[in-house]
Amino acid sequence: MSVNPQTKSATKAGVIGWPVAHSLSPALHTYWLKKYDLEGSYELLPTEPHRLGESLQTLGARGFCGANVTVPHKEFAAQAMDHLDATAAALSAVNLIIVRQDGSLEGRNTDGFGFVENLKAGVPGIDLKDTNVCLLGAGGTTKAVAYALLQEGAKLWITNRTQSKAEALKEQLEICAKGDIHIVPWSERSLALEDVKLLVNTTSLGMAAQPALSLDLDRLSTDVVVTDCVYAPLQTELLKNAKANGCRTVDGLGMLIHQARPAFRAWFGVDPQVTDELREILIQRQRELST
Numbered sequence: 647m648s649v650n651p652q653t654k655s656a657t658k659a660g661v662i663g664w665p666v667a668h669s670l671s672p673a674l675h676t677y678w679l680k681k682y683d684l685e686g687s688y689e690l691l692p693t694e695p696h697r698l699g700e701s702l703q704t705l706g707a708r709g710f711c712g713a714n715v716t717v718p719h720k721e722f723a724a725q726a727m728d729h730l731d732a733t734a735a736a737l738s739a740v741n742l743i744i745v746r747q748d749g750s751l752e753g754r755n756t757d758g759f760g761f762v763e764n765l766k767a768g769v770p771g772i773d774l775k776d777t778n779v780c781l782l783g784a785g786g787t788t789k790a791v792a793y794a795l796l797q798e799g800a801k802l803w804i805t806n807r808t809q810s811k812a813e814a815l816k817e818q819l820e821i822c823a824k825g826d827i828h829i830v831p832w833s834e835r836s837l838a839l840e841d842v843k844l845l846v847n848t849t850s851l852g853m854a855a856q857p858a859l860s861l862d863l864d865r866l867s868t869d870v871v872v873t874d875c876v877y878a879p880l881q882t883e884l885l886k887n888a889k890a891n892g893c894r895t896v897d898g899l900g901m902l903i904h905q906a907r908p909a910f911r912a913w914f915g916v917d918p919q920v921t922d923e924l925r926e927i928l929i930q931r932q933r934e935l936s937t
Contacts, residue, residue, distance in 0.1 A: 658709055659913045660689035662701060662723075662743075663716035667692070670902060671714055673931040678910055678918040686914060693719065702726050706745040711913045713743045714906070720755075720786060727753035736822035737789055742909045754912075757787065758794025760905025761875070765844075767904070767920070768896030769871050775799035780830075780838050782859070783848035784811040787875055789818065791848055796825040803838050805830040806849075836862040839870075845888070847874045852882040854936065859884055868892035875901055878932055899928060 661671040667690065675688035691713060693701045698719050703726075705713060715723045720739040724730060727740060728750035734740050740753035766772055777800045781788055784806035792802055796819065806812035809831060816827050830838040839845060845866065851859035853876045861884065866872070872888035877898035885895045903920050911917045 657685075657711040657913065658687040658689060659712050659714070659909070660691040660710060661714040661716060662691045662693050662698070662719055664692060664694055664718065666690050666716065668935050669716065670928050670931055670935075671716075671906065673928055674903060674906055674924070675910060677924050677927055678916070679914070682914075682916045682918065684914050684916065695719070695722070698722055699726055702743070702751060705743065705751070706749045710745060712745050712909070714909060715741050715743060717786075724753055727751050729753065731755070733758065733793070737793060739786055739790070741905065742912070744912050754908065755790060756905045756908045757790035757901075758797070759908065760901045760903070761791045762794050762798060763904035763907075764898075764900030765871070765873060765896055767900060768873070769894055772871065774844070776801065777844055778842045779803065779844040779846060780805065780835075780842040781846050781848060782806070782835070782851075782861075784808070784815045785848065788848040789815055791846060791875070792819055792827075793823055796823040796827075799825070800844070801826040801828075803828045803830050803842065805832055805835045805838060807832050836865060839863065839865040842866075843870055845870060845872045847876065847882075847884055850876065852876055852884055854878045863887055863891050863893075866891055866893055870894075871896065874898050877902060878936065880929060880932075899925060903928070 661669050672688050679686050720741055723740040724738050729752040731754045734753045734755040737755050739755055742754040742756050744752040746752055779795055779800045779802050781804045804812045812829050816829055819827055850856045871894045873896040874882045874884050875898045876882050880897050889895050907918055
């Protein structure tokens with residue numbers, strides 16, 4: 647743990663979204679604030695789309711040192727920033743805002759960082775360079791994960807229910823990142839699994855109250871790693887089936903936790919640890935929100 651004394655003072659942050667009541671971020675950041683004995687708070691900031699611009703511009707005046715941004719605001723928030731880091735600029739999306747001392751807004755994107763860190767924590771020693779990866783999806787999460795994987799040197803096979811979206815994503819990625827990117831028709835998604843070493847679901851399929859993910863895993867070898875960005879439920883049918891086939895699996899809760907680490911460090915001056923206790927607190931909070 648490292649502490650920056652200049653930032654160890656009473657302050658507050660929050661999460662902006664619409665809706666946002668289901669967010670686990672308050673439980674996550676509150677745990678770290680208590681663990682490191684820091685003064686401060688983390689609040690829910692429900693913000694309708696037509697009020698987002700005003701909400702962002704008044705963050706500093708309302709005493710916020712920054713905020714997380716969740717759906718559906720990540721892309722618009724990027725347009726409203728005074729400064730963007732390289733990843734946020736490449737993705738044209740922001741999930742972390744920092745209010746600088748001069749009042750200007752800096753936008754960053756840590757979603758891909760969270761994904762890779764979660765994967766490396768779940769599979770210690772994993773090497774993504776030249777690894778064949780099958781990505782299910784073509785939305786904002788897919789873009790962040792794909793960009794991060796390309797930065798690690800992975801080779802991507804992207805498949806999505808709407809192929810035009812997958813092709814558009816490929817074009818966007820080719821502008822901001824280097825690497826091998828291929829499109830696989832959704833009808834052939836099971837065939838694409840034959841030579842991959844990592845399978846990633848970034849869609850909402852398999853999430854609670856969402857349609858199931860239909861995917862034949864018979865072509866997966868037992869040395870394949872399977873991960874799901876969904877964490878409600880924590881053990882999706884994809885992960886259960888992959889585990890039954892002998893594959894190593896990584897759930898999606900860690901992605902949420904690890905993407906929050908750079909935010910907490912930027913706002914409160916501490917590089918926080920990811921603990922089993924924190925995971926259990928978030929799992930319990932998810933159960934409460936689901937009832």
